[in-house]
Every structure is written in C-alpha cells, then in structure tokens.
Amino acid sequence: xxSQGLISDFEQMLGKENVFSSEADLQSYSxxxxxLEPVIPSLVVRPTNSEQLAAAVTxxxxxxxxxxxxxxxxxxxxGTIPDKSETVxxxxxxxxxxxxxxxxxxxxxxxxxxxTAQFAQEVAKSNLFYPPDPGSQAVSTIGGNIAENAGGLRxxxxxxxxxxxxxxxxxxxxxxxxxxxxxxxxxxTGYNLAGMMIQSEGTLGVIxxxxxxxxxxxxxSRALMAVFDNIxxxxxxxxxxxxxxxxxxxxxxxxxxxxxxVDDFTHAGLPREAGAILLIEVDGHPAQVExxxxxxxxxxxxxxxxxxxxxxxxxxxxxxWEARRMALPVLARCRPTTVLEDATVPRSQIPAMMxxxxxxxxxxxxxxxxxxHAGDGNLHPTFLCDKRDKEEYHRVELxxxxxxxxxxxxxxxxxxxxxxxxxxxKWMEKETSRGTILFSQRLRRALDPxxxxxxxxxxxx
Amino acid sequence: xxxxxxxxxxxxALDDKLTDCMRCGMCQAVCPxxxxxxxxxxxxxxxxxxxxxxxxxxxxxxxxxSDKLGRCLLCxxxxxxxxxxxxxxxxxxxxxxxxxxxxxxxxxKKLIFRQLLGHPKLFNLAMSVGAPVQKLLFRSSNDxxxxxxxxxxxxxxxxxxxxxxxxxxxxxxxxxLDESRAPNKLQVAFFPGCLGDxxxxxxxxxxxKVLHHHGVAIYMPDTFACCGIxxxxxxxxxxxxxxxxxxxxxxxxxxxxxLVTPCGSCTxxxxxxxxxxxxxxxxxxxxxxxxxxxxxxxxxxxxxxVLHVEPKTPKEGAVKVTYHDSCHLKKSLGISAQPRTLLKAxxxxxxVEMNEADRCCGCGGSFNLFHYDYSRKIGQRKRDNVxxxxxxxxxxxxxxxxxxxxxxxxxxxxPVTVKHPVELYAETL
Numbered sequence: 001x002x003s004q005g006l007i008s009d010f011e012q013m014l015g016k017e018n019v020f021s022s023e024a025d026l027q028s029y030s031x032x033x034x035x036l037e038p039v040i041p042s043l044v045v046r047p048t049n050s051e052q053l054a055a056a057v058t059x060x061x062x063x064x065x066x067x068x069x070x071x072x073x074x075x076x077x078x079g080t081i082p083d084k085s086e087t088v089x090x091x092x093x094x095x096x097x098x099x100x101x102x103x104x105x106x107x108x109x110x111x112x113x114x115x116t117a118q119f120a121q122e123v124a125k126s127n128l129f130y131p132p133d134p135g136s137q138a139v140s141t142i143g144g145n146i147a148e149n150a151g152g153l154r155x156x157x158x159x160x161x162x163x164x165x166x167x168x169x170x171x172x173x174x175x176x177x178x179x180x181x182x183x184x185x186x187x188x189t190g191y192n193l194a195g196m197m198i199q200s201e202g203t204l205g206v207i208x209x210x211x212x213x214x215x216x217x218x219x220x221s222r223a224l225m226a227v228f229d230n231i232x233x234x235x236x237x238x239x240x241x242x243x244x245x246x247x248x249x250x251x252x253x254x255x256x257x258x259x260x261x262v263d264d265f266t267h268a269g270l271p272r273e274a275g276a277i278l279l280i281e282v283d284g285h286p287a288q289v290e291x292x293x294x295x296x297x298x299x300x301x302x303x304x305x306x307x308x309x310x311x312x313x314x315x316x317x318x319x320x321w322e323a324r325r326m327a328l329p330v331l332a333r334c335r336p337t338t339v340l341e342d343a344t345v346p347r348s349q350i351p352a353m354m355x356x357x358x359x360x361x362x363x364x365x366x367x368x369x370x371x372x373h374a375g376d377g378n379l380h381p382t383f384l385c386d387k388r389d390k391e392e393y394h395r396v397e398l399x400x401x402x403x404x405x406x407x408x409x410x411x412x413x414x415x416x417x418x419x420x421x422x423x424x425x426k427w428m429e430k431e432t433s434r435g436t437i438l439f440s441q442r443l444r445r446a447l448d449p450x451x452x453x454x455x456x457x458x459x460x461x
Numbered sequence: 462x463x464x465x466x467x468x469x470x471x472x473x474a475l476d477d478k479l480t481d482c483m484r485c486g487m488c489q490a491v492c493p494x495x496x497x498x499x500x501x502x503x504x505x506x507x508x509x510x511x512x513x514x515x516x517x518x519x520x521x522x523x524x525x526x527s528d529k530l531g532r533c534l535l536c537x538x539x540x541x542x543x544x545x546x547x548x549x550x551x552x553x554x555x556x557x558x559x560x561x562x563x564x565x566x567x568x569x570k571k572l573i574f575r576q577l578l579g580h581p582k583l584f585n586l587a588m589s590v591g592a593p594v595q596k597l598l599f600r601s602s603n604d605x606x607x608x609x610x611x612x613x614x615x616x617x618x619x620x621x622x623x624x625x626x627x628x629x630x631x632x633x634x635x636x637x638l639d640e641s642r643a644p645n646k647l648q649v650a651f652f653p654g655c656l657g658d659x660x661x662x663x664x665x666x667x668x669x670k671v672l673h674h675h676g677v678a679i680y681m682p683d684t685f686a687c688c689g690i691x692x693x694x695x696x697x698x699x700x701x702x703x704x705x706x707x708x709x710x711x712x713x714x715x716x717x718x719x720l721v722t723p724c725g726s727c728t729x730x731x732x733x734x735x736x737x738x739x740x741x742x743x744x745x746x747x748x749x750x751x752x753x754x755x756x757x758x759x760x761x762x763x764x765x766x767v768l769h770v771e772p773k774t775p776k777e778g779a780v781k782v783t784y785h786d787s788c789h790l791k792k793s794l795g796i797s798a799q800p801r802t803l804l805k806a807x808x809x810x811x812x813v814e815m816n817e818a819d820r821c822c823g824c825g826g827s828f829n830l831f832h833y834d835y836s837r838k839i840g841q842r843k844r845d846n847v848x849x850x851x852x853x854x855x856x857x858x859x860x861x862x863x864x865x866x867x868x869x870x871x872x873x874x875x876p877v878t879v880k881h882p883v884e885l886y887a888e889t890l
Contacts, residue, residue, distance in 0.1 A: 024525040025500065027514055028507035033484045038510075046499070073501065074486045093499050117490075138490040332545035336480040388480065 001026075002043035002088065006063065010045050013055055018046040018094060029070065029089045033136075034078040034423050035339050035387060041068070041082040041089045048094035050111075050169075050208045057206055058175030060088055066452045069202045071113060071141030076340060077421030079148065079201045083456040090206065092143045099209070101126050106214045107166055107183055112143025112207045116150075129217035131158035134417070135328070143207045149199035151417030156375030157247040157283075158215075160417065161198065167211035168194040172204075173448040183211055201419055202454040203461070204447055218283035221249070222293040223317045226305040230275035231255065235350045237278060237303035238374050242347070244299050246292045251375030252279040255354065258327050258369040258382075265330045270323055271307070278305075278374060279324050327371040328382065335367070335384040339396060343403055345412030347377040356406040357381045364399040366392070378416035404430075420458050428459055464563075465521055471559045472516035479513045481547045482506060488539035488549075493821040494532055497838045502529050505539035505549050512556050527560045532832060534825030534839075535694055536788035557696030566697055570827075574700030578655075578687035581707060585684075588626060588659050589633065595625055605876045606867040619833050622871035624864065627662040632683035634662075635669075640678035648678040649763070650717040652731070654724035655687050656860035664860065664880075667887035668723050668760055674890045675768050682711045688727040691826050693734060701738055706746070709739065713749045719767070720757040723881055725790035725859035726826070728759045733793060759790060761858055761882055765799040770886065772805030779811040782885065783852035785843065785866065786819035787859035800858045800882045807885045815850035817842070822857070824865035840869035848875055856882045 002021060010019045020026065021043055030038035042065075047053040060067050066087045070080040082089060095111035098119060102108065103126050110119060116137040123130045133152035134140055140150065146168070151160040167181025180193035197204060228234040234253060241248065254262070254277045263270040271277070278300070282292040293310070300308050311317040332338040345353045354370060357379070361368040372380040381403065387393045404414055404424075408431050414424050429437050440459040445451070451461040488505040489495050495504035502511060511529055514520035533553060540549040566574075577584045599609035608622040631653050642648040649672065657665040672679055686707035692700030712720070722728045732754050739750030764770045782804055790796045797819070804812050823829070823839025847855045847870065855870075855877055857863050866879045 020500070022525060023520065023522055024511055024529055025502050027520055028500075028502040028510055031484055031510060033486060072486055072489055091499075115490075136486070139486050329544040329546070332483055333481075336477070338483045338545065386480070 344416030561696030579703035
C-alpha cells in the first residue's frame with residue numbers, strides 16, 4: 001500500500017477517479033493472462049493525457065518507486081504483472097484518443113490506450129487497413145501491441161506490429177519526452193529509437209503516442225481448407241505454396257488433437273482422422289486472388305491433400321474458419337489451466353517441431369493440442385492441465401523446458417509473439433548469448449539508472 | 462473458527478468453476494460496466510480473481526467484495542463471450558448469496574423481497590393505493606415516451622424519468638382468468654411479470670389480444686408473485702424461494718401447453734433458475750418447476766415458432782423501427798431472430814438495425830437503483846445507437862429494458878417511442 005502522501009499527490013495530479021488504492025482494486029491489477037503468480041501493487045494510477053503521464057512517471061522516478069505500465073493486461077508472459085509490492089501500476093487505458101487518420105499520407109496517430117480492433121474499425125471507415133490482428137485484438141491496446149511487438153494471423157504477408165510503427169513519442173524513466181521517427185515514409189533523423197522501443201516490454205520507456213502505417217485494403221480474398229493425413233504433407237504443402245511465390249495473408253494449421261477436440265465440441269463434422277488441417281486465405285486484386293487461389297489449390301493437391309474445400313460465399317467462409325476460431329476456446333475448456341505457448345521455428349522445421357512436441361507430451365504424460373500460424377512457423381502448443389495439481393503442473397513445466405530446447409536446436413526462438421516477461425527470461429541466454437544479456441542490461445542501466453521500469457522483466461536490470 | 466475463514470470455505474465450493482478462468486480478459490470487450498468505468502474490478506476477470514482471493518483468504522474484506530459484486534448488471538455478456546466458457550453467472554449469483562448471508566441483506570431489500578414481492582396481495586394493495594396518489598407527486602417529462610419525473614421524490618427516484626403506474630393494473634382488470642381451451646387449440650399460462658402487470662399494461666393487453674386472435678386460451682391468476690430475479694440478483698435466496706412457492710402453487714396441476722411471458726428476464730428466470738431453486742424446496746416442487754421450465758417460452762418465440770406468424774414486405778413509406786436485444790433474451794436464451802421476424806409481420810414498419818444492438822442497455826434491475834449514474838452512462842451509449850439508426854420506434858422484448866430506454870431517450874428529448882414487438886404486431890389485428 002502506498003503512503004497517504006503519495007496517494008494524495010496522485011489524486012491531485014490525476015483526479016480521485018483515476019487513482020486506485022483500495023485493496024480490492026490493487027488485487028485486480030496483480031495478474032495478467034500469463035499462468036504466473038500474482039503480485040499486488042502498491043497503487044494504480046490512470047493518467048488521461050500525455051502531460052499527466054509525464055508527471056506520473058516523473059513523480060515515481062523522483063520517489064524511486066518501480067513502475068509497471070499496463071494496457072488491458074492480456075500479456076501472456078507476465079510483462080504486466082507488478083515486479084514487487086512497492087510497484088505502482090500506470091494504466092494507459094485513460095489515453096484512448098485517435099488523434100489523426102490521414103488517408104493522403106497513409107498513417108494514423110494514436111494514444112497508447114486505443115483498442116486494437118476499434119482502431120482497425122475506425123481505419124476501415126476511411127477505407128484503409130491496419131493489418132496486425134493479435135488474438136486479443138478485441139481488448140488489447142496499441143501501446144501493449146508495440147511494447148510486445150504483437151503478431152497475429154496476417155504475419156506471413158503483412159508482417160507484425162513492428163512493420164507498422166513509423167514513429168513514437170515516449171517518456172524515459174525520468175519523465176523526459178523522447179521523439180523518434182516521423183509521419184514520412186523515410187526518416188533517418190537520429191537513432192531508430194522506435195525500433196528499440198518495440199518489444200521492449202515496458203523496460204525502456206513509457207509510450208505516449210504512436211504514428212502507425214496504414215495500407216490500402218485488399219479488394220478481394222479467397223479462403224481454402226485442405227486436409228492432410230500427416231503433418232509432414234501439410235508442411236510440404238506450406239513450403240510448396242511459398243516456393244510457388246504465393247504469399248497467403250493467412251496460413252493456419254490445426255493438429256489432430258485440436259481437430260478432434262474442436263469436433264467433439266462443435267459437431268461440425270471435421271475430419272477426425274486427419275493429421276493436420278491447413279486453412280489458407282489469399283487476398284489482393286481480384287485477378288491476382290484468382291491466380292493465387294488456383295496456384296494454392298494445385299500445390300495442395302500435389303502435396304497429398306486428401307480433400308480441398310473452397311467456400312462459395314461469405315457464410316461458408318465464416319463456417320470454414322470456425323474450426324480455427326474455436327481452437328483455443330475449445331482447448332481451454334478441456335482442463336482448468338491452459339498454458340498457451342508460442343515457440344517458433346523456421347517453417348521448414350514444423351514437422352520436426354511437431355514430432356518433438358508430441359513426443360515430449362507423451363514422455364511427461366501431459367496433454368497438448370497444437371494449432372498456429374504455419375506460414376510463420378509460429379506454433380501454439382497448448383498444454384492442458386490443472387495447476388492446482390502440483391505434480392502435474394511440474395510435469396508441464398518440464399515439458400515446456402524441453403520444448404524450448406528443441407525449438408532453439410532447430411534454430412527457432414522461444415517466443416514468436418507472446419514476449420519474454422518473467423515467464424521465459426531464464427531461457428534468454430540459451431537462445432542468445434551471455435554478451436546479449438550483459439549488453440541489454442547495460443543499455444537498461446544507462447537509460448534507467450534507478451532501475452524502475454519493469455525491472456524484473458526480460459533480462460532484468 | 463475465524464468467521465472470515467468460514468466465508469472463505471463457503472466460497473471455496475466455487476473453486477472448480479473459478480479455476481476455469483484463464484485471465485484472457487476478453488470479457489473487457491463486452492462488459493457494459495467495464496465500458497463505463499474502465500476498472501478491472503468491474504469486469505468479470507477482476508471479480509472472479511477477487512472471489513478466488515477471498516476463497517483463498519488473500520482478500521479479507523467482504524464489504525468491499527459485496528460492493529464490487531454489486532457493480533454488475535448480471536447481463537451475461539461476459540459469459541456469452543467467454544472463450545473457456547466459465548459459468549460466470551452461476552459464480553456471481555452464488556457469491557452474492559454467500560456474501561450477503563454473511564453480511565446480512567440491506568433492510569430495504571429485505572422489506573421488498575421478503576415482504577412485498579413474496580406477498581402478491583400486499584404488493585398489489587400497495588400499488589393500487591399508490592396509483593391514484595402518484596398524480597400528486599409526478600409531473601410529465603413532456604416527451605414522446607410518456608414518462609414522468611418526480612422532483613419531490615428526488616431522495617428516492619433521483620432524476621429518473623419513469624413511466625407512471627397504470628391506472629388499473631392488469632390483474633385488477635382481468636381478475637382470475639381461466640379460459641377453457643377450444644378444440645384443437647392451445648391454452649397458455651400468461652405470466653405478465655411485475656412491470657407487465659403494474660406499469661406496461663398496454664404491452665400485456667397487446668399480448669392478450671394477440672393470443673386471443675390466434676385462438677389461444679389464457680390462464681392468468683390474479684396473484685402471481687414476482688418471478689424472483691430481483692431477489693436472486695441481490696443474493697436473497699430466501700426471498701426467491703418465497704416467491705417461487707407462491708407461483709408454483711398457482712401453476713402446479715394445471716394443463717396449460719405453454720407458459721408465455723413478454724419479459725425476457727422473467728422468461729430466463731423461469732426457464733433457468735426456477736428448477737435450480739425449486740430443488741431447495743422439495744421433490745414435488747422440483748418436479749413442477751422442471752415441467753413448467755420445459756414449457757416456458759418468450760412470447761416472440763411462441764408467436765413465431767409455435768403459431769408461425771409470417772413476416773411481410775414493408776409498405777412504401779413504412780415507419781422505421783429498430784430492435785434492442787435484451788440480454789436475458791439473447792445471451793441467456795439465444796432468442797434474437799424471432800422478435801425481428803415478428804416486427805416484420807407489420808408491413809407498416811421497416812426494421813433497421815442499430816449498432817451494438819445486443820449491447821446491454823444499462824438497466825440491470827436493481828443495478829439501476831444502486832448505481833444510477835453508471836446506469837445512465839451505459840444507457841447513453843444505447844441511446845446514441847438508437848438515435849443514429851434513424852428509427853422512430855425502438856422495441857425491446859423486456860419491460861425493464863423498455864423502462865431504461867424511455868428514461869435515457871426522455872432525458873435527451875429524443876422523438877423516439879418505445880414499444881414491445883408484440884404491440885406492433887397487435888396493431889395489425
């Protein structure tokens with residue numbers, strides 16, 4: 001619990017309605033979406049404009065109080081769980097203005113608390129397109145997306161959040177304003193500090209404004225679903241699609257366990273014997289979409305797809321995607337605890353990775369269902385368990401540890417899109433190097449001499 | 462044993478259900494209360510965390526928990542959108558009951574739920590005395606909604622624009638109605654609900670007209686008690702059981718084909734909660750409640766699915782009407798198509814959809830009484846969507862929503878009338 005003096009100061013600065021100090025409120029900001037122990041902060045504050053945000057950071061810096069910045073709290077690696085009981089949580093959810101959508105120059109300027117899906121919707125009204133679509137987009141904030149470099153289903157063709165950040169304004173640990181990038185396509189003025197801030201997980205500064213790139217929306221799209229006897233054939237089909245120089249906007253897959261679980265729940269008549277399903281969508285100019293869809297269909301058939309479905313209209317297409325939309329909800333309903341991982345490998349290594357995941361699950365007697373972004377090699381092995389059963393949960397942790405080993409050996413990475421936070425920090429050095437950790441820590445200490453910004457996250461400080 | 466420990470132990474019974482929450486936070490997108498306050502403890506994820514912490518004795522402030530639990534409309538939007546399918550409404554109802562048993566029920570609520578709503582004759586008497594007197598206290602809000610405001614009752618009603626009590630309640634007009642079934646025709650028990658009996662009598666009369674038009678005989682005793690949802694929402698199981706016993710006595714051993722109500726909240730309570738609570742009474746009650754539940758239908762669904770009322774093409778120059786999905790109809794019972802089809806049965810109207818048609822209107826029954834500021838804020842978003850639709854009439858399948866819509870539209874001086882879909886259909890007969 002923060003001192004009464006500090007609470008009063010913040011109330012004066014931000015208004016009483018934006019300072020939360022009751023035990024009930026503090027406890028409700030002690031967790032995020034990661035399966036990790038909660039930590040109750042000492043105070044939660046909600047600035048409603050940039051000046052207030054700067055003042056809040058300055059105040060905490062002067063008092064040497066650690067701070068954790070939080071948007072909607074959907075982080076999957078613990079990045080928004082307070083570091084310690086002295087931590088003050090700074091909410092960005094009071095900073096929700098879309099300041100500009102510019103159709104001539106194809107950019108938008110937003111505050112960090114803008115909700116991703118709402119932003120995409122507003123942009124669509126101007127007949128423009130903001131592609132990043134993380135699974136939590138209905139609630140996630142742009143600030144959080146930038147701090148985590150959120151991905152989504154459209155990574156293969158359109159890239160991820162980092163590909164849409166043209167510029168940032170942020171406050172450093174002391175509360176000083178830093179500006180980087182611009183509204184122009186080209187800008188080499190100074191260091192690429194925006195690049196540094198992306199996926200910095202709240203450890204280097206507090207984002208107050210972002211300039212985001214927009215693109216023209218595709219005029220047409222076409223979806224296809226293909227069924228395969230085994231993962232190997234599906235993976236070869238994925239490689240074949242890329243080799244045919246087609247870049248689908250989404251290229252998703254579901255493994256057998258996920259297919260069976262989804263079919264049990266939806267009774268949608270999915271192919272329960274299939275080793276894998278691929279769901280593919282191509283988009284662009286109508287003529288190009290025709291060509292691409294035909295090319296994809298050819299590759300699928302050449303690669304032993306046992307069936308290829310092409311929906312005739314929007315309703316059929318919606319139904320086709322049902323299996324993918326339901327993958328996580330259905331898996332989550334199987335057992336009390338759902339540990340959603342995001343180990344990522346070069347896409348040619350998907351069969352090797354899937355084989356390893358299933359062998360590891362068998363070895364540790366844990367249930368896993370895997371789906372994910374096949375085009376990006378970004379798998380979501382989803383471990384189903386009950387964390388209250390300590391022995392079972394320990395086996396899940398061992399299985400995940402071993403899975404990361406495999407991912408790194410296959411020249412992949414610990415995390416494609418969920419971040420390191422505290423959940424995966426112990427693995428950082430294994431994937432990178434001792435020097436990487438030291439370099440990162442020196443960088444942090446130089447920018448944040450009191451070690452106040454999300455101190456225990458990523459590499460620590 | 463520490464009394465807080467005993468409270469914690471009772472809440473631990475919910476642990477299996479609570480553990481299903483994966484803290485994904487997707488409830489934030491749909492929660493009307495969170496939409497208005499932006500506070501995590503107001504959204505389902507936050508409340509589930511607090512209930513869990515209380516059960517595990519990490520949180521030890523039952524008054525604060527009670528306060529947080531009360532900041533919820535029980536609209537069920539979170540549960541309908543919850544990826545892992547957490548039984549959020551069950552958890553909230555049971556937690557409210559446990560916490561309020563521990564803290565004691567608010568005296569005003571005790572009076573209302575135990576005495577007034579559980580004793581229909583007393584309630585009816587109180588309201589019949591109130592109806593003529595209200596003229597002295599109310600003055601017209603001068604609006605299309607026909608609501609009144611009551612500056613002298615500011616301490617009680619605040620700045621609300623509400624519909625006055627009907628001059629004559631439905632039960633006073635019809636008495637004990639028990640029509641016999643015509644050959645090869647149906648008989649229904651018609652449950653008007655408190656608002657349908659005492660405030661929205663035109664709506665109830667429209668239902669009676671429509672049922673008669675289709676040759677349906679009506680059983681409607683004049684001493685129905687409240688369906689019980691206000692008591693349940695306040696954690697008062699005892700009040701609910703009183704009211705349920707009254708109603709079961711009136712409905713047992715009756716051979717009606719369906720029980721029909723024009724109120725989404727009553728329908729969902731009778732269908733979903735009566736069987737559950739009747740199990741606490743005795744085996745016979747449980748059996749009766751289950752049999753009634755199986756036969757209970759929302760009137761829109763009854764007219765479309767059983768009587769097969771057909772939609773028509775709107776005439777040229779038809780009046781624009783829009784439809785608000787009541788939470789209890791859509792999110793609890795999955796009824797959203799039938800009211801729309803029923804609106805199309807009147808060719809003088811053309812249906813236009815509003816944005817966020819299924820977003821909660823902000824009434825939430827007693828939520829409106831205790832959190833009127835938030836109720837109005839949530840209602841304003843609904844009002845904006847109604848007005849943007851360009852409709853001259855907004856309809857809803859629940860009188861509680863209608864009351865809220867009238868309040869917010871009246872406060873904004875909007876020329877939009879509020880009706881039940883059945884009222885528009887009745888105009889054609």
